[in-house]
Amino acid sequence: MAEAARELEAAAGAALALDGVTSGYGAVSIVRDVSLKVAPGEIVALLGKNGMGKTTLLKTIMGLIPSRGGSVAIDGQAVAGMSPARLVALGVGYAPQEQPLFQDLSIRDNLRLALPSDRLLPGALDVVAGHFPFLKDRLAQKAGTLSGGEQKMLILARALMLRPRLLLIDEISEGLQPSVIDRIAAALAAVRGESGASMLIVEQNLDFALRVADRWAVLKLGEIDDEGPADPGARERVLSHLSV
Ligand SMILES: Nc1ncnc2c1ncn2[C@@H]1O[C@H](COP(=O)(O)OP(=O)(O)OP(=O)(O)O)[C@@H](O)[C@H]1O
Numbered sequence: 001m002a003e004a005a006r007e008l009e010a011a012a013g014a015a016l017a018l019d020g021v022t023s024g025y026g027a028v029s030i031v032r033d034v035s036l037k038v039a040p041g042e043i044v045a046l047l048g049k050n051g052m053g054k055t056t057l058l059k060t061i062m063g064l065i066p067s068r069g070g071s072v073a074i075d076g077q078a079v080a081g082m083s084p085a086r087l088v089a090l091g092v093g094y095a096p097q098e099q100p101l102f103q104d105l106s107i108r109d110n111l112r113l114a115l116p117s118d119r120l121l122p123g124a125l126d127v128v129a130g131h132f133p134f135l136k137d138r139l140a141q142k143a144g145t146l147s148g149g150e151q152k153m154l155i156l157a158r159a160l161m162l163r164p165r166l167l168l169i170d171e172i173s174e175g176l177q178p179s180v181i182d183r184i185a186a187a188l189a190a191v192r193g194e195s196g197a198s199m200l201i202v203e204q205n206l207d208f209a210l211r212v213a214d215r216w217a218v219l220k221l222g223e224i225d226d227e228g229p230a231d232p233g234a235r236e237r238v239l240s241h242l243s244v
Pocket residue numbers: 025030048049050051052053054055056057204
């Protein structure tokens with residue numbers, strides 16, 4: 001009990017607070033003892049080479065993989081064991097990297113299926129149109145027929161449509177041309193400016209990450225290897241971790 005109180009005290013004031021989080025698959029722990037905070041309105045980039053556990057950590061926060069140790073708190077509330085749907089209701093938006101869209105369903109249905117109620121659809125579509133107008137003009141188009149960049153914008157729009165207070169975004173810039181990356185960076189900046197949302201963004205694109213984030217952390221073999229501010233020295237320091 002004292003331990004739980006201590007963890008919640010440590011989480012107070014943070015939009016997201018991870019304290020000693022451990023998780024994995026089967027007998028293997030992939031994420032190990034990760035402690036990390038995202039302040040209200042802050043954007044933190046989670047960096048690291050392939051297979052270091054970045055996606056696993058986001059899935060653990062989102063309740064898609066059970067944590068084996070430590071605590072996850074959102075706005076000071078312990079959320080371990082909560083379903084993804086409950087987290088969405090608490091104001092979490094998630095843009096996953098893997099199998100994110102129903103390719104044979106329309107844009108409209110991809111958005112609709114991520115809502116707890118159809119009643120929310122008109123408001124959600126307004127948010128989507130505000131960020132990416134082309135999506136609202138093409139609601140009947142099958143998601144699988146969108147270009148790669150358009151699909152990424154749909155994935156992000158879906159995460160944004162309920163105006164989340166905390167966004168978890170997994171490699172949204174992957175495979176995108178610079179003009180689309182610019183549109184995505186602009187959307188994230190607008191969201192933060194309008195609603196003060198906090199974000200944890202997993203990225204391989206270091207330039208994009210350091211452009212949009214306030215701070216970064218490098219995950220190596222499931223552990224936080226280093227972290228710091230997105231200042232002029234950040235690029236070199238992060239690269240020193242990614243190149244070894
Ligand atoms: N469902 C799964 N079952 C077993 N092992 C898994 C599963 N998903 C991922 N892993 C393993 O967990 C490790 C971390 O994977 P994860 O996807 O979290 O890394 P990542 O840092 O996000 O990498 P990437 O940048 O390539 O997406 C890898 O060794 C991967 O093979």
